[in-house]
Amino acid sequence: MGLIYVVTGASQIFGAEFVKQLSERGDTVIACTYHPDQSEQLKALVNGKNVHAVAIDTTNLDSIEHATEQIQQLAPDGIDVLINNSGLLYNNESNESERIYRDRPASNYIEAFETHIGGTFNMTHALVPLLRNRTTRAIVNISSILTSMKEIKKEVSIYNNTSSDGETPENMLTRDFAIYLGDEDFVVFAMCPMIQEPSCSRISSTATNGWLKLSKKYDDDWIQPTPEQSIRGMLLIIDKHSKDLNGAYVSFEDENLPW
Numbered sequence: 001m002g003l004i005y006v007v008t009g010a011s012q013i014f015g016a017e018f019v020k021q022l023s024e025r026g027d028t029v030i031a032c033t034y035h036p037d038q039s040e041q042l043k044a045l046v047n048g049k050n051v052h053a054v055a056i057d058t059t060n061l062d063s064i065e066h067a068t069e070q071i072q073q074l075a076p077d078g079i080d081v082l083i084n085n086s087g088l089l090y091n092n093e094s095n096e097s098e099r100i101y102r103d104r105p106a107s108n109y110i111e112a113f114e115t116h117i118g119g120t121f122n123m124t125h126a127l128v129p130l131l132r133n134r135t136t137r138a139i140v141n142i143s144s145i146l147t148s149m150k151e152i153k154k155e156v157s158i159y160n161n162t163s164s165d166g167e168t169p170e171n172m173l174t175r176d177f178a179i180y181l182g183d184e185d186f187v188v189f190a191m192c193p194m195i196q197e198p199s200c201s202r203i204s205s206t207a208t209n210g211w212l213k214l215s216k217k218y219d220d221d222w223i224q225p226t227p228e229q230s231i232r233g234m235l236l237i238i239d240k241h242s243k244d245l246n247g248a249y250v251s252f253e254d255e256n257l258p259w
């Protein structure tokens, strides 16, 4: 019998791909997103059997409470894995960094912060009791290599976006929850899909390619994975997760990333 997953941000490329691959292999997925009715990709996957959609605003406590009740009804014996994948991106459309940084209102960052930190905190806080009912107890926060404070350099920071700036503190939240929940055999970790492409999220692929090639492994020959490949890799890691992964930050290929 398959496991029970809750996936947030399930309407777009990564979230919907998680839902697709998990459902195809027989797991049950509760697909949470702001606007489930507006995603043709998600609507095609919802079947009322092992794929269910739940509308939620992860930054709103009333919405979280209502959605948690629905999740409890769908999974009365608890859930196995929570994938915090929702995010908010205000992009540098023109890549003219200094102008964009000057022009972008602080409210963009605050909203991204609320989505990445507030949303991940709220979902985790609400669903830990359901995760405690089972032994898998995995929480995965989808992050990005663009959040790495160790690797940040001007050549790539010019491409950075509010999503990355929201995910950097989300990485800290991952560490906090890993410490707090580790004693109860939870495994909480951050993962980067290693993709950044216009079709995927309205951001220049040059940004990620430039960023990744600064690191030794990703030379000029390196080709970004497709979302299908990236999610498949991440699911392999989630499947074999052990205590060693608690508090880790890894790529879809299971290599440790610099914080």
Ligand SMILES: NC(=O)c1ccc[n+]([C@@H]2O[C@H](COP(=O)([O-])OP(=O)(O)OC[C@H]3O[C@@H](n4cnc5c(N)ncnc54)[C@H](OP(=O)(O)O)[C@@H]3O)[C@@H](O)[C@H]2O)c1
Pocket: 008, 009, 010, 011, 012, 013, 014, 015, 032, 033, 034, 035, 036, 056, 057, 058, 059, 085, 086, 087, 088, 089, 115, 119, 142, 143, 144, 145, 163, 167, 192, 193, 194, 195, 196, 197, 200, 201, 203
């Ligand atoms: N795409 C990339 O290149 C890339 C690279 C590295 C990391 N990431 C991270 O991977 C994750 C998924 O990225 P993506 O590109 O597939 O998605 P995306 O285009 O950034 O879409 C964000 C998703 O989050 C949902 N969402 C946003 N605010 C929400 C809220 N308050 N409550 C509930 N749901 C909310 C959206 O819901 P609705 O559509 O229903 O409104 C949507 O499903 C994000 O965390 C992103 O930062 C992305």
